[in-house]
Amino acid sequence: MGLEIDYIFHPKSIAVAGASANKDKSGYRFFKSLLDLGYEGALYPVNNKGDEILEHKVYSRVQDIPGPVDYVISCVPNNAALDLVDDCAVKGVKVIHFFTARFSETGHEDGAAMESKLLERARQSDIRLIGPNCMGLYYPKEKISFDSSFAREVGTVGILSQSGGNAMEISHGAAERGVRFSKVLSYGNALDLNEADLLEYLADDPETKVIGGYIEGVRAGPRFVKALQYATQRKPVILLKGGKTTAGTGAVSSHTASLAGSREIWKAMCEQTGAISADDMDDLLDLLVGFNFLSDTTGFNVMVSGGGGGSSVLSADECEEEGLFPVPLPEETRTKLIEMHPFFGPWISNPLDMSILGGSGLTIYSLLETMAESSVYDTVIVSSSDRMPRRRSDTDTSDPVENALKAMDHNLEISRKTGKPLAVVKREGIPDSEEHLRIQQAVQKHIIDEGFPIFPTMRRAARTLQRVTAYYLNQRTSES
Amino acid sequence: MGLEIDYIFHPKSIAVAGASANKDKSGYRFFKSLLDLGYEGALYPVNNKGDEILEHKVYSRVQDIPGPVDYVISCVPNNAALDLVDDCAVKGVKVIHFFTARFSETGHEDGAAMESKLLERARQSDIRLIGPNCMGLYYPKEKISFDSSFAREVGTVGILSQSGGNAMEISHGAAERGVRFSKVLSYGNALDLNEADLLEYLADDPETKVIGGYIEGVRAGPRFVKALQYATQRKPVILLKGGKTTAGTGAVSSHTASLAGSREIWKAMCEQTGAISADDMDDLLDLLVGFNFLSDTTGFNVMVSGGGGGSSVLSADECEEEGLFPVPLPEETRTKLIEMHPFFGPWISNPLDMSILGGSGLTIYSLLETMAESSVYDTVIVSSSDRMPRRRSDTDTSDPVENALKAMDHNLEISRKTGKPLAVVKREGIPDSEEHLRIQQAVQKHIIDEGFPIFPTMRRAARTLQRVTAYYLNQRTSES
Numbered sequence: 002m003g004l005e006i007d008y009i010f011h012p013k014s015i016a017v018a019g020a021s022a023n024k025d026k027s028g029y030r031f032f033k034s035l036l037d038l039g040y041e042g043a044l045y046p047v048n049n050k051g052d053e054i055l056e057h058k059v060y061s062r063v064q065d066i067p068g069p070v071d072y073v074i075s076c077v078p079n080n081a082a083l084d085l086v087d088d089c090a091v092k093g094v095k096v097i098h099f100f101t102a103r104f105s106e107t108g109h110e111d112g113a114a115m116e117s118k119l120l121e122r123a124r125q126s127d128i129r130l131i132g133p134n135c136m137g138l139y140y141p142k143e144k145i146s147f148d149s150s151f152a153r154e155v156g157t158v159g160i161l162s163q164s165g166g167n168a169m170e171i172s173h174g175a176a177e178r179g180v181r182f183s184k185v186l187s188y189g190n191a192l193d194l195n196e197a198d199l200l201e202y203l204a205d206d207p208e209t210k211v212i213g214g215y216i217e218g219v220r221a222g223p224r225f226v227k228a229l230q231y232a233t234q235r236k237p238v239i240l241l242k243g244g245k246t247t248a249g250t251g252a253v254s255s256h257t258a259s260l261a262g263s264r265e266i267w268k269a270m271c272e273q274t275g276a277i278s279a280d281d282m283d284d285l286l287d288l289l290v291g292f293n294f295l296s297d298t299t300g301f302n303v304m305v306s307g308g309g310g311g312s313s314v315l316s317a318d319e320c321e322e323e324g325l326f327p328v329p330l331p332e333e334t335r336t337k338l339i340e341m342h343p344f345f346g347p348w349i350s351n352p353l354d355m356s357i358l359g360g361s362g363l364t365i366y367s368l369l370e371t372m373a374e375s376s377v378y379d380t381v382i383v384s385s386s387d388r389m390p391r392r393r394s395d396t397d398t399s400d401p402v403e404n405a406l407k408a409m410d411h412n413l414e415i416s417r418k419t420g421k422p423l424a425v426v427k428r429e430g431i432p433d434s435e436e437h438l439r440i441q442q443a444v445q446k447h448i449i450d451e452g453f454p455i456f457p458t459m460r461r462a463a464r465t466l467q468r469v470t471a472y473y474l475n476q477r478t479s480e481s
Numbered sequence: 482m483g484l485e486i487d488y489i490f491h492p493k494s495i496a497v498a499g500a501s502a503n504k505d506k507s508g509y510r511f512f513k514s515l516l517d518l519g520y521e522g523a524l525y526p527v528n529n530k531g532d533e534i535l536e537h538k539v540y541s542r543v544q545d546i547p548g549p550v551d552y553v554i555s556c557v558p559n560n561a562a563l564d565l566v567d568d569c570a571v572k573g574v575k576v577i578h579f580f581t582a583r584f585s586e587t588g589h590e591d592g593a594a595m596e597s598k599l600l601e602r603a604r605q606s607d608i609r610l611i612g613p614n615c616m617g618l619y620y621p622k623e624k625i626s627f628d629s630s631f632a633r634e635v636g637t638v639g640i641l642s643q644s645g646g647n648a649m650e651i652s653h654g655a656a657e658r659g660v661r662f663s664k665v666l667s668y669g670n671a672l673d674l675n676e677a678d679l680l681e682y683l684a685d686d687p688e689t690k691v692i693g694g695y696i697e698g699v700r701a702g703p704r705f706v707k708a709l710q711y712a713t714q715r716k717p718v719i720l721l722k723g724g725k726t727t728a729g730t731g732a733v734s735s736h737t738a739s740l741a742g743s744r745e746i747w748k749a750m751c752e753q754t755g756a757i758s759a760d761d762m763d764d765l766l767d768l769l770v771g772f773n774f775l776s777d778t779t780g781f782n783v784m785v786s787g788g789g790g791g792s793s794v795l796s797a798d799e800c801e802e803e804g805l806f807p808v809p810l811p812e813e814t815r816t817k818l819i820e821m822h823p824f825f826g827p828w829i830s831n832p833l834d835m836s837i838l839g840g841s842g843l844t845i846y847s848l849l850e851t852m853a854e855s856s857v858y859d860t861v862i863v864s865s866s867d868r869m870p871r872r873r874s875d876t877d878t879s880d881p882v883e884n885a886l887k888a889m890d891h892n893l894e895i896s897r898k899t900g901k902p903l904a905v906v907k908r909e910g911i912p913d914s915e916e917h918l919r920i921q922q923a924v925q926k927h928i929i930d931e932g933f934p935i936f937p938t939m940r941r942a943a944r945t946l947q948r949v950t951a952y953y954l955n956q957r958t959s960e961s
Contacts (some may be wrong), residue, residue: 051543102837107828164791166836170866176916177910217794243791248807249798255830255837256790281799281940282792310736311644311723312762314697318729319761327728348587350735356646357582357735386650429911432659441911460761 003201003231008139009096009129010184012072013042016063016185017092018085019076019101020046022054027100028076029054030149038141039147044067063088072096073389074137079103079112082119082133090126097123099133105258106134113258117209120192134257135189136165139172141182142208148172156181157212158293161199163188164243164255167215167282174286179449180293183208190257195220197228204232211292212236213285218259226270233275236471237472239288241279275475277468284464287456291465294454295422297468300379302326303463304372306365306412307352308384316352316459318385323463324471325380327351334375341371373419380470381419382462383412384426405440406447413451424454426460428445483681483711483752486674489576489609490620490664492552494524496543496574498565499556500526506546507580508556509534510629511617517629518621543568546560552576554617559583559592562613564831570606577603580611585670585738586614600672605837614737616645618912620653621662622688628652634755639689639774641679643668643737643877644723647695654766655693659929662772663688670737675700677708684712691772692716693765697723698739706750713755717952719768721759722747753956757948759850764944766938771945774934775902780859781941782806784852786845786892787832788864796832796864796939803943804951805860807831808898812853821851846891853899860950861899862942863892885920886927893931904942905935 015035020026032046036055044182045066046054053059060066063073063085073094082101089097096432104116117135123130131137136147142155151172158180162168168187176182183206186199196216203212212232219225232238244253245264253259270280279285303325307313320327328337330351339346345361350373356364373381385408397404409425416423425448432438448455456462495515502509512526516535525546526534533539540546543553543565553574557565562581569577584596596613603610611617616627622635627645627794631652638660643647648667656662662684666679676696683692692712699705712718724733725744733739751758759765783805787793800807810818810831819826825841831852835845853861877884889905898902905928912918926934934940 066611074500109824111826134515148645162791164789164794166789167791167795172794174910215791217791241795243798245929246798246801248801249794251809252787252794252797252830252832252834255828256794256834281938282795283938283940306730309644311642311647311695312650314644314723314729314736315647315721317732318723319725321728329731344587344589348589348735350732352732354732354736355526404812430654431909431920431925432912435915435918438912438915442913445911456765457816458761 002094003198003203003205006198006202007206007392008108008131010138011085011143012096014045014068014070015040015042015072015074016045016047016060016066016070016143017074018047018062018063019078020048020054020059021076022052026076031074031076031100031147034146034149035431036090038144038146038151040144046069050374063094065094066092070094073098075099075101077101079115082115083122086119086126086262089128090122094128096129096131098131098135098137099189100135100137102134102189103134104133106256107138108255116190123193130193131186132189133192136168136187139168139182139185147187149264152176152181154181155183156293157183157208157210158213158289159183159203159206160185160210160213161188161196161203161472162186162215163191163196163217163259163335170282171213171215171285171289175289178286178455180289191259193218197221197225199223200228200232200238203233204228210236211289212238213289214238214240215243215285216240217253217257220221226274229274229276237292238274238276238294239285240271241277241285249263274359277472283461287461287465288468290454290456291469294452295424295466298422298466298473300474301467301470302328302377302379303466304369304378304381305352306381306383307354307371308386309356310354312384312386313352313354319408319460320382320463324467325463328377330372331375331377334372337371338368341367352360366414369415370418371410373415378421380466381415381421381423382426382459382466383415383423384428384459385409385412386428401436402440402443405444409444409447413448413453416453424456424466426456426459426462428457483678483685486609486678486682487686491623491921492576494525494548494550495520495522495552495625496525496527496540496546496550497554497556498527498543499558500528500534500539501556506556509921511554511580511627514626514629515624518624518626518631518633520624522829525550526565526625536696543754544572546572550574552578555579555923557581559595560594566599566602566606566608569608569650570602570878574608575681576611578608578611578615578617579669580615581612581952582614584613586736592775596670596672603673605657606747611666612669613672615643615675616648616667619648619662619665624640627667632656632661632835634661634751635663636773637663637688638693638769639663639683639686639691640665640693641668641676641683642666642695643671643676643697643739644695645669650762651693651695651769652766654762655769658766658770658935660769670698671739677701677705680705680708680712680718684708684715690716691769692718693769694718694720695723695734695765697733697737699742706754709750709754709756709800717757717772719757719759719765720751721762721765721773748782757952763941767941768948770934770936771949773909774808774932775904775946775949776904776953778860778946780954781858781947781950782808782857783946784849784858785832786849786861786863787834789836790834791866792866793832793834799940800862803940804942804947808857810851810852811855811857814852814857818848821847836900846894849895850891850898853895853901858901860946861895861903862939862946863895863903863907864908864939865889866908881916882920882923885924889927893928893933896933904946906939906942907935908937
C-alpha cells in the first residue's frame with residue numbers, strides 16, 4: 002500500500018538548486034550535510050553564479066548536469082520555483098524537495114496561487130513534491146541528511162513532521178537519549194506528499210518499527226483516518242498534534258497553512274485507531290525513547306530504587322499517579338531480607354530508600370536484586386540524582402568517571418540478572434565543572450549503549466512506562 | 482507569634498557531637514560545612530577519641546568544652562542520644578539538631594520508645610530539638626550549612642522540608658536557577674519543632690518573603706491549618722506534599738514515621754487557606770523560581786517569542802492549556818508592523834515564528850519590542866533552544882560565548898524597555914563540548930544576574946506564570 006513511494010527515498014543522484022558558497026545560507030548547509038554524511042550518489046550544486054562549491058563544479062541549470070538527476074533540493078527563491086519545476090521536468094527528475102517557502106503559509110493570495118501552480122506543473126511531469134516550506138529527508142542508511150550533526154547510525158524509529166524545526170528537535174532530542182532513526186521526513190505544507198502518504202509508507206516500511214509524528218493539519222480527513230488505522234495495526238504510532246487550542250490553531254495557519262482540527266476530534270481519532278497522543282514535545286520524546294528501548298513489558302507492578310527517603314516518597318506518589326503500582330514487598334521477599342539483616346530486613350520497603358543503609362554492611366545492589374527477583378514485579382525503575390553526593394564505595398578508584406560508570410552499571414545489572422525491563426531516571430542540571438560534564442556524558446552513553454531508556458524525572462518515566470506497557474498488553478490481548 | 486523560636490537560629494557557638502576525621506562520615510561533613518561556609522561563632526568537635534579534626538581540638542564530652550555552647554549537631558549513634566541530651570542539659574545547651582536517626586521511622590518498637598524518652602528528657606531541660614533524622618539548618622546569613630556546596634549569598638526564600646534529601650534537592654535545584662535562601666530547615670521526624678512551628682516562624686520572619694515546603698505528615702492537624710492560614714495571609718506559601726497516594730503513604734511511614742493524610746484533605750486545606758500545592762519536585766522548583774523573580778504580573782495575556790514555526794504552534798497550545806492567553810496582535814500593533822515591512826507585517830503573529838524572517842532585514846528584537854509594547858500584553862515569554870542553530874548576527878565576534886550572551890541579552894532588553902515581566906524558556910540537553918558547556922553556564926548566569934526566571938519548557942513556564950499571576954491578582958483584589 003505505502004511502499005509505492007519508496008523510490009523517492011533512494012535517489013542515485015541529488016542536485017541542490019540554489020546552492021551557495023556562503024556558510025550562512027541554507028543552500029550551503031543542505032549541500033554540506035550531504036557531503037558530511039557521506040552521501041554516495043552523484044551530488045551537484047546548481048546556481049546561476051557558476052564556479053565551485055566545496056570542490057564541486059557548479060551548474061547553472063539542472064538540465065546542464067551531465068548525468069541523470071533523481072532528486073532535487075530546492076533553495077531557490079519562491080519566484081524561481083516554477084521555472085525550476087520546468088527545468089526538472091526536462092531533465093526527468095523524479096522528486097523535488099522544496100525547502101523554498103513563502104507560499105500559502107504567508108497568508109498572501111499570490112503565495113497560495115503560486116503554490117497551486119507548482120503542484121499542477123509537477124503533476125504534469127510526474128514529479129513528486131516534498132514540501133514546500135520544509136527540511137525534507139534525513140535517512141541515515143542512504144547517508145542523506147539536512148543537518149550535519151545528526152547521528153550517522155541507522156535505527157528503527159520513523160518520523161513524519163510537518164515542521165522542520167520540530168523534526169530537528171525530535172532528531173536531536175531523541176538521539177541524545179539513544180534513539181536512532183530509520184527515516185525522518187519533514188513535509189511542511191504537504192502540497193503533494195501528505196501525512197496520509199507518509200504514514201502509509203512508514204507503516205509498510207520494513208526499516209521502521211516505531212512511528213512518531215508531529216502533525217499540524219490534516220489534508221484529507223477520511224483518508225488520514227484510514228492510514229492511521231492501517232499504521233496502528235502494524236506498529237506503535239505516537240503523534241503530537243500542533244494546534245489543539247484556539248491560539249495554537251491560529252499559529253498553525255501562518256506556519257504551514259493547514260486547517261487544524263479541534264482537540265476533541267483529534268482525541269477521538271486517536272482512541273478509535275489506537276494511536277498514542279503525545280501531550281507535548283517532551284512527552285513525544287519520552288514515548289519514542291520508551292518504545293525504542295522497551296518491548297517486553299508485561300505489567301504495571303514496579304520495583305523502584307528511589308534515591309533518598311523524601312525522593313522515595315515522591316517516587317511512590319508519582320508512579321501511582323501515573324498508573325504504575327509500586328506494590329509492597331511480598332512476604333517471600335521480606336523473609337529473604339530479614340535473613341540478610343534482622344534490623345534492616347523488616348524496615349526496607351519499595352521504593353527502596355537508599356539513605357537508611359549506612360553501616361548496615363548491605364549493598365544497595367544486593368537488596369535491589371533480591372527485591373527485583375520477586376515475580377510480583379514486572380518492571381524496575383532506578384533513579385539517580387546529580388545533586389546528591391554519591392556514597393563512596395570500597396571498589397572506588399581515583400578516576401571519578403570510572404566510579405560513576407561502575408555505580409550506574411550495578412543498577413543495570415539488576416535487569417541483566419532478573420531479565421526484567423528497566424528504566425533509568427537521571428536528574429541533572431548544567432554541569433558545574435568539566436569533570437562533571439565528562440561524568441554526565443560517560444554515564445549517559447553507557448546506559449544507552451547497554452540498551453536502557455533514560456528519563457529526566459520519575460513522573461516522566463512512570464507515565465511513559467504505563468503507556469508502553471498498556472500498548473503491549475493490549476497487543477497481546479488482541480493477538481490471543 | 483512565630484518569632485519566639487528565633488533564638489534557635491542564632492547560636493553563638495556550635496558543637497558537633499560525633500564529629501569525625503573520616504571524610505566519608507557525616508560527623509566530618511557537618512563540621513567541614515560550617516568551616517567552609519565560614520561560621521563566625523565558636524566551633525567545637527566532640528567525640529570520645531580526642532585529638533584534632535581540621536585543626537580544632539576535639540573534646541570528649543560536651544561539658545568539657547570551656548566556653549558556652551548554644552547549639553549541638555548530633556551525629557552520635559541512636560543509643561548514645563539520651564546521654565548526649567543529659568550532657569547538653571548540664572552544659573546549658575539551647576538546641577540539639579539530631580542528624581542521628583533510626584528512631585520511630587524504623588518501625589521497630591524500641592526505636593519509637595527511645596524517641597519518646599528523648600523528647601521527655603529534652604523538655605525537662607528546656608532544650609529544643611530539631612529532628613531527629615534530618616539535616617537541620619542552612620542559614621547563609623549566619624554562615625551555617627549542612628552542605629559545603631550550598632550558595633553563600635543570602636536570599637529571601639525560606640524552606641521547611643521534612644526530608645533532608647529533598648532539602649538538598651531544593652537548595653541545589655532552585656539555586657541553579659538563581660534562587661537564594663533566607664533559611665532552609667530540614668526537620669525530619671518533627672519530634673519537638675514541627676511543621677506548624679516552622680511555618681509560623683517563617684511567616685513572621687522578616688528575612689523570608691516566599692515560603693516553600695516539603696511535608697510528609699502533619700503532627701497536629703488543626704494547629705497546622707491555623708499556621709497555614711496565618712502564613713498565607715502574609716506571603717506566598719508553596720507546599721509539596723509527600724504521601725498523597727497509597728504507595729506514597731506507605732513510603733512515608735518508613736521515612737519519617739508520619740501519618741500522611743489523603744490527597745483530598747490536603748487539596749481542600751490548600752484551597753481553603755490559599756496555599757499553593759506543587760505537583761512534584763520540578764513544580765515546586767518552578768514555583769520558587771517564579772515567585773522569587775516575579776511579583777509584578779498583572780494579567781494572563783502573554784506575548785511569546787516561540788522559536789521556529791512548529792515550536793511556536795506548540796508554545797501557543799501549551800500557554801493556552803495552562804491558562805495563559807497568547808492573544809492575537811491588536812490592530813494598532815499590526816499597523817506598526819506593516820509600516821515596518823509590507824510583506825512580513827501582515828504575516829507576523831503571536832507567538833512570533835522567528836524562522837520566517839530570513840532576508841527580511843527585520844531584527845527579531847525590534848519586532849518583539851514592537852509587539853511587547855502593546856498594552857494588550859501583560860507578560861513576555863522568550864524561548865531559546867540549544868538544539869537549533871543560532872542565526873548568525875552582523876554584530877557577531879569570534880567569541881561564541883560573547884555572541885550567545887549578546888543574543889540572550891537582546892531578549893532581556895524587551896523587558897527593560899517595556900517594563901513588562903519576562904520569563905526565559907531554555908531547552909537544553911547535556912552539552913556536547915566544553916565550549917557548549919561554557920556557553921550554557923554563561924548564558925544561565927547572565928539571565929539570573931539580570932533578575933529573570935528560567936524554565937526548561939514552555940509548558941512549565943506557562944503553568945508557573947499562570948499561578949504566580951493568579952496569586953498576585955487575588956492579592957490585589959483582596960486588598961482593594
